[in-house]
Amino acid sequence: MILTTTQSLIIIGVLALGTAITRFLPFVFFPNPQSAPKYIIYLGKMLPAAAISLLVVYCLRYVTFVASPYGIPEAIAITVVAVLHIWKRNTLISILAGTVTYMLLVQFLFY
Amino acid sequence: MLKKLLSAMKAALPHTIPVMTGFAFLGIAYGILMSSRGFGWPWILLTSAVVFAGALQFVGISLLTSVFDPVYAFLIAIVVNARHLFYGISMLEKLSDVGKVKPYIIFAMCDETFSILVSASPPPGMDKKSFMLSVALLNQGYWVLGSLIGGLIGPLLRYFDTRGIDFVMTAFFVVIFINQLREKKNHSPALIGLSASVICLVFFGANQFIIPAMILIILCLTIFRKKLGKEVEQ
Numbered sequence: 001m002i003l004t005t006t007q008s009l010i011i012i013g014v015l016a017l018g019t020a021i022t023r024f025l026p027f028v029f030f031p032n033p034q035s036a037p038k039y040i041i042y043l044g045k046m047l048p049a050a051a052i053s054l055l056v057v058y059c060l061r062y063v064t065f066v067a068s069p070y071g072i073p074e075a076i077a078i079t080v081v082a083v084l085h086i087w088k089r090n091t092l093i094s095i096l097a098g099t100v101t102y103m104l105l106v107q108f109l110f111y
Numbered sequence: 112m113l114k115k116l117l118s119a120m121k122a123a124l125p126h127t128i129p130v131m132t133g134f135a136f137l138g139i140a141y142g143i144l145m146s147s148r149g150f151g152w153p154w155i156l157l158t159s160a161v162v163f164a165g166a167l168q169f170v171g172i173s174l175l176t177s178v179f180d181p182v183y184a185f186l187i188a189i190v191v192n193a194r195h196l197f198y199g200i201s202m203l204e205k206l207s208d209v210g211k212v213k214p215y216i217i218f219a220m221c222d223e224t225f226s227i228l229v230s231a232s233p234p235p236g237m238d239k240k241s242f243m244l245s246v247a248l249l250n251q252g253y254w255v256l257g258s259l260i261g262g263l264i265g266p267l268l269r270y271f272d273t274r275g276i277d278f279v280m281t282a283f284f285v286v287i288f289i290n291q292l293r294e295k296k297n298h299s300p301a302l303i304g305l306s307a308s309v310i311c312l313v314f315f316g317a318n319q320f321i322i323p324a325m326i327l328i329i330l331c332l333t334i335f336r337k338k339l340g341k342e343v344e345q
Binding site: 002012044062078 | 133286
């Protein structure tokens with residue numbers, strides 16, 4: 001641990017505060033649901049899918065394609081997840097198999 | 112009151128089984144990661160109880176193990192969880208009559224609780240309030256317990272090489288991504304999100320791309336509103 005106990009508590013506190021703001025803000029802004037603008041309702045319908053895409057990219061943000069291992073472990077493991085999930089549709093199996101594949105790859109093949 | 116809540120929990124339990132399995136696995140992975148960075152079970156209990164946001168808690172590990180920067184951590188929390196704004200907007204009506212438990216349900220509205228609450232309804236005769244509260248309580252319970260178990264067995268896994276275990280989050284989002292593509296006929300929001308994020312990652316770099324990407328996503332959705340809005344209504 002680099003941070004002191006107080007610093008760690010502050011970080012956890014702001015993470016909790018930031019999260020709570022994102023969850024409570026719509027209820028603060030639109031206490032009466034019928035009067036929410038149509039634009040907000042439209043965004044509410046479109047943004048969940050876009051946000052998930054953003055999170056996938058966010059997880060892969062440090063992957064580099066110009067130096068070893070060229071993103072190969074990530075590409076293989078994501079393929080395992082995608083193929084298994086489209087085939088078996090079992091969230092747990094897809095996540096477990098993909099993660100084990102990735103761990104084996106980075107520990108024994110690409111290190 | 113307690114009896115009523117227990118019977119509501121019984122009714123909610125089957126709806127939360129997939130979340131229980133997922134959260135057990137992800138929670139344990141989180142606990143192991145936290146303990147591998149020197150954070151014992153009180154820290155794990157604290158973050159899972161007060162933050163309760165899977166993705167952000169994983170990101171939070173790196174925020175807790177680098178230079179002290181609470182402002183950046185706060186912004187990351189807003190950005191990573193910005194999607195909750197839209198869960199809130201979708202739940203405005205449904206939560207307008209749940210009384211005293213409303214603040215807790217809003218506080219505990221993670222992706223999984225949200226998806227159950229919008230799709231599942233309580234059995235006949237049971238009040239909506241206890242059912243929704245039960246879903247929220249059970250899901251957070253799984254997460255807290257899972258992460259605690261991970262934290263407690265983490266030190267025992269000292270000789271177990273955990274390199275690469277953080278891929279569990281990537282796999283999790285890839286699975287949700289595939290689910291979204293499968294469930295929705297309109298793939299434009301997912302594709303806009305993907306291309307905007309990749310473009311901004313290339314231009315702004317790994318540490319600064321999220322906010323530009325969110326702005327670009329909002330911009331694209333606004334520009335194409337007429338076209339996309341029609342597809343939504345159909």
